Amino acid sequence: MKYYIIVLMIVVNIVGASVLCIMLLFVITKKGKNTNDYWLIAVIGLLASYFVIDLWIRQGLTHTNLIIRSLLTPYLFASFLTYAALLLDEGHQLRKEWWWFGLYAVIWNIFLLTDFCLSDYTLVDLNEIYNTPPVPYKIFLLAHDVFNVGALFWLLSKTKAYDHTLKNNYSDIAQVNLLWLKNFIWIYLILKFTAFIAWGALSLEIATSIEDIRPIFNVWFVILMVYLSYHGIRQYAVAEFFDYDPVNRSVVLKSDKPGQKYQSSTLSDEDLNQLQTQINRLFEDESLHLNAELKVHHLAEKLEVTTHKISQTLNSKAGITFYDYVNQYRVEHFKKLLTDPKKQNFTILGLGFDSGFNSKASMNRIFKQLTGLTPKEYKSQFSASKEKATKG
Numbered sequence: 001m002k003y004y005i006i007v008l009m010i011v012v013n014i015v016g017a018s019v020l021c022i023m024l025l026f027v028i029t030k031k032g033k034n035t036n037d038y039w040l041i042a043v044i045g046l047l048a049s050y051f052v053i054d055l056w057i058r059q060g061l062t063h064t065n066l067i068i069r070s071l072l073t074p075y076l077f078a079s080f081l082t083y084a085a086l087l088l089d090e091g092h093q094l095r096k097e098w099w100w101f102g103l104y105a106v107i108w109n110i111f112l113l114t115d116f117c118l119s120d121y122t123l124v125d126l127n128e129i130y131n132t133p134p135v136p137y138k139i140f141l142l143a144h145d146v147f148n149v150g151a152l153f154w155l156l157s158k159t160k161a162y163d164h165t166l167k168n169n170y171s172d173i174a175q176v177n178l179l180w181l182k183n184f185i186w187i188y189l190i191l192k193f194t195a196f197i198a199w200g201a202l203s204l205e206i207a208t209s210i211e212d213i214r215p216i217f218n219v220w221f222v223i224l225m226v227y228l229s230y231h232g233i234r235q236y237a238v239a240e241f242f243d244y245d246p247v248n249r250s251v252v253l254k255s256d257k258p259g260q261k262y263q264s265s266t267l268s269d270e271d272l273n274q275l276q277t278q279i280n281r282l283f284e285d286e287s288l289h290l291n292a293e294l295k296v297h298h299l300a301e302k303l304e305v306t307t308h309k310i311s312q313t314l315n316s317k318a319g320i321t322f323y324d325y326v327n328q329y330r331v332e333h334f335k336k337l338l339t340d341p342k343k344q345n346f347t348i349l350g351l352g353f354d355s356g357f358n359s360k361a362s363m364n365r366i367f368k369q370l371t372g373l374t375p376k377e378y379k380s381q382f383s384a385s386k387e388k389a390t391k392g
Contacts, residue, residue, distance in 0.1 A: 010058055016222040017051040020044050023229035030233060035092060039083040040232040046076040047225050061126050063116070070112050074105035074144060081151055083232075084185070087178060088158045090165065104147045108140055142196075149192050152185050159185070167323035168311040171294040172358045180231040184224065191220050267309060275313045278303055279325075289329035292358045296322045330356040331370045334363075338379045348375050 024044045027037055053069045081101045086092055115136075121129070129137060159182045166173045195217065267275070282302060288294055296307045299322075303310070314325050334355035337343050343351060349360055352375065357363035367375050 010055065012219055012222065013051040013055045013058070016225075017048050017055070019222065019226055020048040020051070020229070023226065023233070024048060026233050027229065035094070036083060036086045037232070039079060039086060040229070042079040043076065043083055044225065044229055046072060046079055047221065050076065057130070061123065061130055063121070063126065066126055066130060067112070067116060071109055074108050075102070077144075077148055077151075078102040078105050080228075081155070084155050084181060085158065087181060088155070088162045101151070104144060108144070111136075111140060145192050145195050149189065152189050152192070155185050156182070164321065167321035168315070169296045169307065169322065171289070171323055171326035171356070172292060172362065173323060174359055174362050180227075184228055184231075187224060187227075191217065191224070267312060272313050272317050275303070275305065275309060276317045279310070279313065283326075283329055287329075287333070289326050289333065290354070290356045292353070292356050294326060294356070326356070327366045328370065331367055334367065334375065335371070335378065338375060339382050348379065351375075 024041065027033075027041050027044065030037060049072060050069065053065055053072070056065045057069065078101045082094070082098065085098055085101075086094070089095065119125075128134070133141060159178060162178060163173075166176060170176060279299065282299070283289060288299065288302075291298070296310050300307045300310050311322060314320055314322055318325060320328075334352060334357070337346075337351040337355060338348070346354075349363070352360070352363040352367075355363075357366070364374050367373070367378070371378055373381065
């Protein structure tokens with residue numbers, strides 16, 4: 001094996017284990033830990049163990065360290081999958097239907113233990129399994145990558161459902177979205193597709209050993225896990241999504257999912273039209289959109305209906321979520337302020353805040369989505385048109 005690869009692997013393992021142990025300490029000492037945090041501890045702990053065991057293997061491959069490493073590795077992804085699913089679950093509770101998360105790990109463990117019990121592997125055999133796996137092992141390793149990719153795409157579908165639920169309940173989602181998790185999943189997917197290419201290179205003997213490509217994946221795993229750990233540590237418990245009962249002044253857990261047909265609703269088409277009219281009038285008369293912290297239950301309380309009916313009305317009649325509905329009003333108000341001669345000395349950011357936006361980033365993004373221009377471009381274009389009309 002090339003000397004520089006050995007050195008690189010040792011450095012990566014030491015740095016990875018050290019950084020992850022620090023991250024693990026932060027999560028363990030975090031106050032008010034919930035179920036999500038304990039699963040994050042499992043993810044970080046398993047990966048840190050992976051690097052420590054890899055260092056152990058560098059000192060000499062044995063039956064013990066190879067078996068321990070091989071048994072633990074698939075549980076790392078299963079733990080991450082559970083952690084991510086918990087973040088995206090409205091109740092943040094473990095679900096029985098998630099049993100398949102650990103299915104591959106169990107099957108792999110049975111195969112591995114059976115193989116080692118029935119075979120009398122020598123140290124030479126162990127090195128071959130570790131560096132150039134025989135066909136049965138290659139099949140399992142490839143199956144693991146296929147399983148991971150499928151599960152990651154499943155997670156992406158869950159992030160879309162989560163985003164839709166957020167937008168049916170909040171007018172500003174910057175503080176409660178899980179964009180960082182979506183980014184993590186996409187990077188993980190890219191890493192897995194790279195793994196497929198690496199396996200192809202190994203099969204075509206472009207790479208002669210797993211050791212030729214393993215350092216690259218280990219470096220990326222360190223970066224990914226630090227990213228995951230950082231956001232996991234700063235992740236607070238996102239508010240649950242409730243259906244507000246104005247009569248009992250209580251909340252009932254219920255969120256709207258994409259494509260939901262509202263089969264349990266008793267609202268007729270006439271009721272929907274009437275409620276939509278009431279919603280429009282309320283926004284026009286009371287300018288609710290100027291409240292940066294506006295949530296759907298605030299609107300439901302004023303109209304004395306459930307948030308479910310608000311979401312149904314906006315989704316069915318206007319074809320948009322509560323989030324989009326409110327921000328349309330904010331953008332229209334913002335446009336008036338930008339073109340108001342009395343407001344020309346105010347900063348664009350200040351006018352954005354006066355329109356109900358909570359941050360510069362969301363203000364610019366939403367404004368451009370609806371107008372095709374940034375607030376600055378819109379103001380400049382309006383000023384240029386006015387000046388041209390004056391000269392003409």
